[in-house]
Amino acid sequence: MSTATLEPTTFFDSTFFGVPLGTILGIIIISVIAIVIERSVTRYLRRFSRRTKVEPHVANNLALTFRIIVLIAAAAAISRLGGLSSEWIISISAIGAAAVGFASQKTIGNFAAGIFLIAARPFKVGNYVRIGTVEGIVSEITINYTKVLTASNNLVSISNQQIVDREITNFLYQTKTDEDLYCYTFELNFDHTVSAQKISEIFMEIFENYIDLPKKPNFIFTRSTAAERVYTIYLYVNEPETIFSLRPKIAQEVFQRWDEERAKIKK
Template sequence: MDQENIEEIIQTLATNGIDWGGKILFALAIFFIGKWLAKKITDLIRRTMVSRNVDPTLTSFIVNIIYYLALAFVVIAALTKVGIQTASLVAVIGAAGLAIGLALQGSLSNFAAGVMLILFRPLKVGDFVEAGGAMGSVKEVGIFNSILLTPDNKTIVVPNSNITSENITNFSTQDERRVDLVIGVSYEADVKKVKEVLLEIVNADERILTEKGITIGLLELADSSVNFAVRQWVKSSDYWGVYFDLMENIKLRLDAEGIEIPYPQMDVHLDKPE
């Protein structure tokens, strides 16, 4: 190979390298700028929906969908600039669709479940729920997963399909909840006096909705105690405050009245041999 051919090859490689290098740089620029624009656009859509008081659950879901669609468009545009025929790429992806669907059936079911959650609204952002084997406040309903925040500030990521395939208990849909307590006293206690004391304790709490009725009744004659049901209605926001205060006040008052609260115990009798 003579000097002239070597120079020609080097020149060709240099020309093609510059051409390809420019395409790759341009494609990278399209990708990063497009990704930045997609983020800005979705942030603008989010702010607009929030300013118009659109439900946070719906807002989060729509914004995520738009962002990933925009990102897919950016990727296709970048690949086109490099010279990859996107029509062929789409055909390949379409041909492999069945295999991808089988491999990602869990993700697809999560996506479908996310759509169901948005359509039927069994829960929304801010609700306190028990769903998918977890309990907490709904922070986000995403495309594939939902995020719950526990009372002690732990984040739980729950697949959407787990939520829709199991029972959902939503503690936030109703303005009022009933506080159910079971109070056990000794068999030696005066039943009427116990009921009077419990009624006085309940009536003394102004947060209790007395107009909805108060139930205090003998619930069970258990093995070591006489159990009373103490049931009253409160605002949902007052539930735990009333629950804790009632338990404390009942204990203090029963102690003051000399009414025993029994605890499990065992009597052992030793017989002397004759």
């Protein structure tokens, strides 16, 4: 007559409400690790946000995004430990990834664009720039926004993600010295009433009044249509603020002389 032998049991083989204690211990360890990682990175993000002047809602979105990522990773690890099938894990990951993408697409994109601008440095504070249709002096660059002071004395905030998608012109001129020199360009249009030669003479006459600038203003003939001639004007200044007053002044003087020549032709 045979007798049954009992297998020795260990702590990990014991159960608590039907759940192996080893599994419970693994869940606790994973949870503790996830909490420690989440708290550590969240504190770092808050310090980084204060140091780089990130706006509060952006910092909160970044922290929320990371929490969701940690939660997904912990849930996947616990599911695997509990013996769930790979299909369940894939489903949980897909749902979590969709939530992260929906909640953080704009925030993460803007944050990444801010990092790119700071690293690539297409412009710096104090430069005169044109970003899309906005132009002026860069007054502040943060992870989230870049602020530009325009000629109308308005402070325009542009999200860094929009800046990356737009054409950027920095009017800082490269020189052989350390002195900043800005080469600002703008266009002036004239109809065909006054000859091209006379318009060139007007430019040269007006520009003689500005020989005290780092370089005398210059012009080139850009294009011509059936209705008008277009000229590009080059202004050279050391201080970007000078552009705000110099451009309208020169344009006014040129058009005033042009009007005088038109009046002579009509007589």
